[in-house]
Amino acid sequence: MSQDPTPRLTTLPNGLRIVTRQMPGLHSAALGIWVSAGGRNERADQNGIAHFLEHMAFKGTATRSALQIAEAIEDVGGYINAYTSRDATAYYVRVLEDDVDLAFDVISDIVLNPVFDDREIEVERGVILQEIGQAMDTPDDIIFDWLQEAAYPDQPIGRTILGPAERVSSFGRSDLAGFVSENYGPGQMVVAAAGSVDHDRIVRLAEKVLGHIAPRPQGAREGARWQGLETRTVKPLEQAHFALALEGPGYLAPDFYAAQIFSSALGGGMSSRLFQKIREERGLCYTIFAQSGFHDDTGMLTIYAGTGAEDLGDLATLTIDEIKRATEDMSEAEIARAKAQLRAGLLMGLESPSGQAERMARSLAIWGRVPDAAEVAERIAAVTAADVRTHAERLLATARPALALYGPVEGAPTLQALSERLAA
Numbered sequence: 001m002s003q004d005p006t007p008r009l010t011t012l013p014n015g016l017r018i019v020t021r022q023m024p025g026l027h028s029a030a031l032g033i034w035v036s037a038g039g040r041n042e043r044a045d046q047n048g049i050a051h052f053l054e055h056m057a058f059k060g061t062a063t064r065s066a067l068q069i070a071e072a073i074e075d076v077g078g079y080i081n082a083y084t085s086r087d088a089t090a091y092y093v094r095v096l097e098d099d100v101d102l103a104f105d106v107i108s109d110i111v112l113n114p115v116f117d118d119r120e121i122e123v124e125r126g127v128i129l130q131e132i133g134q135a136m137d138t139p140d141d142i143i144f145d146w147l148q149e150a151a152y153p154d155q156p157i158g159r160t161i162l163g164p165a166e167r168v169s170s171f172g173r174s175d176l177a178g179f180v181s182e183n184y185g186p187g188q189m190v191v192a193a194a195g196s197v198d199h200d201r202i203v204r205l206a207e208k209v210l211g212h213i214a215p216r217p218q219g220a221r222e223g224a225r226w227q228g229l230e231t232r233t234v235k236p237l238e239q240a241h242f243a244l245a246l247e248g249p250g251y252l253a254p255d256f257y258a259a260q261i262f263s264s265a266l267g268g269g270m271s272s273r274l275f276q277k278i279r280e281e282r283g284l285c286y287t288i289f290a291q292s293g294f295h296d297d298t299g300m301l302t303i304y305a306g307t308g309a310e311d312l313g314d315l316a317t318l319t320i321d322e323i324k325r326a327t328e329d330m331s332e333a334e335i336a337r338a339k340a341q342l343r344a345g346l347l348m349g350l351e352s353p354s355g356q357a358e359r360m361a362r363s364l365a366i367w368g369r370v371p372d373a374a375e376v377a378e379r380i381a382a383v384t385a386a387d388v389r390t391h392a393e394r395l396l397a398t399a400r401p402a403l404a405l406y407g408p409v410e411g412a413p414t415l416q417a418l419s420e421r422l423a424a
Contacts, residue, residue, distance in 0.1 A: 007360055007370045008199040014215045015187030018206050019360045019370060020199040023353060029100050029195035030353035031202075032092025033111050034361035036190075037183035039086040040156045040221055040295075047156075048163015049179050051084040052128060052171055057091060058082070059120040061113040064106075066120065072106050080106070084161055087295060088365065094354060097196035101205065108209045111184070116173040125168060132162050139241045140287075140306060143406050147243040150229040151300060151402035157224045185216040190364050194356035224298040228400030230415035237407035239306040242316060244418070245402040246323075246395055248292060248299035251366045256294070257342075257383050258391040263292040263301050264338035265388075266326050271337060273322050274303065282318065284311045296366060301395065309408035316413050320421045327392035335385050343380050346373060396422065 007021040038050050058080075059066045073080040078095035091111055093103040135142050145160045152158030162168070191206050226247040248259045267274035267290025274288050288305035303323075307315050349355035350373055363370045399422055403415040 006372065009364075009370070010199070010203045012186065012207060012211050014211060014213055015185070016189055016191065016206060016210050016213070017364055018191045018193075018199075018203050019364060020192070020197050020202050021194045021356050021360060022197060022199070023195050023356065026195045026353060027097050028094065028353060029097055029103070029193060029197045030092060030094045030357040031100060031103050031107060031191075031193040031197070032090055032357055032361070033107055034190045034192060034358075034365065035089045035091075035111070035184055036087065036188045036365050037179075037218070038084055038088050039159060039161050041183050041219070042156055042159070042179075044156075044159075045167070046175070046179060047159045048128075048161070048168045049171055049175055050089055050183075051161050051163065052124070052168060053114075053176050053179055054082045054084045054089050054091075055124045055128060056116060056121065056176060057110040057114050059124055060115050060117055061109045062115055063113070064109060069106060069110060072102065076102065078103065086157055086161065088362075090358070090361070092354065092357065100193070100197060100202075104202065104205045104209070108205075111189075112209070112213075114176075114180075116176050118173060121171075121173060121176075125171070128162065128168050129165055132165050132168065135162060139237060139239070139406050140304070143241045143243045143304070143404050144302070146231045146233070146406070147245055147302065147402055147404035148300075150231045150404055151226060151245050151247070152224055152298075153227050153229055155225060156222050157295065157298070181216075183218055185218060186210060186213045187215050188218050190361045192357040192361040192364075194360065195353035224295065226298060226400065226402075228402045228415075230403040230405075232403075232405045232409055232412070233407075234410055235407055240309045240312045240407040240409050240412065241405065242303075242305045242307065242312060242319075242409075242412070243404040244303045244316075244319065246301045246399050248301045248395060249294075249391075250297050250299050251294045252296055253299070255387065255391040255394070256299075257379055258387045259292050259294075259299060259301070260342055261335060261338045261380075261383055262326070262330070262388050262392050262395075263290045264341055265330055265334045266290045266301075266323065267303060268338065268341060273326055273334075274305075274319065277322055278305070278315060278318055282314070284315045284318070288315075288319075309411065312409060312412050316418060317421060320418055324396065324422065327389060327396055330385065330388060330392070332385050335383075335388055339380050339383065343377050346376055346380075399423070
């Protein structure tokens with residue numbers, strides 16, 4: 001495997017980090033600002049404000065209107081967007097190589113200088129309330145929010161990113177400005193760029209625009225406390241939606257890679273156990289998958305399926321049985337296939353400037369450095385079948401599942417029944 005070019009990292013005196021990776025042969029670049037402030041940094045009375053703030057960044061600055069922000073990037077054929085997660089908020093842009101300076105100017109402007117115009121706040125409030133309504137009408141989206149809340153009730157990590165409608169309806173300019181003041185210090189920001197970029201030039205741009213910001217501490221974030229509860233919403237839908245979760249390791253845990261390999265072999269593709277046993281052999285569903293999610297202090301193995309009400313009981317119990325069986329007899333071939341998928345996903349992602357920038361920013365936030373692809377591939381390769389089985393055994397030994405059900409689910413097994421089957 002050829003080693004990807006080494007990223008370059010510079011940290012300014014105020015704590016701002018700038019990381020870049022030159023990708024020879026490209027004529028475009030991805031650039032953004034990643035802020036270590038998301039849903040987990042919200043107090044209960046702020047739930048939804050990080051996402052609201054992300055929306056407001058595009059609604060005008062001291063020097064640009066909302067239309068001028070969009071036109072500045074789209075006039076040169078670029079693309080600009082943002083997202084909010086529980087751990088971070090990202091603002092990013094993709095442009096051709098000659099427009100990197102422009103991209104940096106726009107992206108830093110929307111992060112540093114939003115005006116929070118009262119009229120625009122009301123407009124965007126309506127947009128977000130529509131987004132919340134749309135999520136409620138999308139069962140295979142909203143069930144993951146409910147599952148998260150069932151796993152981590154009454155704490156920031158368990159709350160929805162969008163926030164409840166009644167909370168979003170109350171946010172004003174002072175709330176938005178307060179969240180920025182509390183969480184948008186230079187030490188919480190990473191400028192990441194990949195593609196046809198020059199590191200020294202990006203550093204100079206960052207020094208000029210962001211280097212003067214005084215460092216400020218970020219408030220302590222509440223740690224995750226897994227609870228494992230059940231939420232069941234009965235509604236006359238065409239499908240019954242089933243989501244089950246077990247607490248897994250976080251990013252910093254020694255079995256981080258083993259967790260990914262186990263979830264991939266269990267339900268990560270068409271050759272996985274859950275897909276073959278429950279869909280292909282039994283025909284109990286159209287969609288079923290398992291995936292791992294991670295934070296620095298916790299993680300989650302999630303299994304989702306959509307099925308008919310009459311098949312939900314069989315699907316739920318078979319899912320539990322397959323999890324148990326996988327801890328006992330997962331084969332070398334299954335593990336090798338999952339490792340190949342994980343490695344391929346890593347390398348394919350590195351072919352994209354946006355993927356590169358995202359990975360570098362997230363790596364710095366998690367580990368304080370950017371491991372190169374060769375190192376990660378070696379860590380994946382080093383995971384043994386025994387490592388995967390040990391991880392799976394630990395998963396079951398401490399299991400307190402969380403369960404979310406939505407649709408015609410009156411007759412679905414209870415969480416207690418599934419927990420007892422898992423422990424038997």
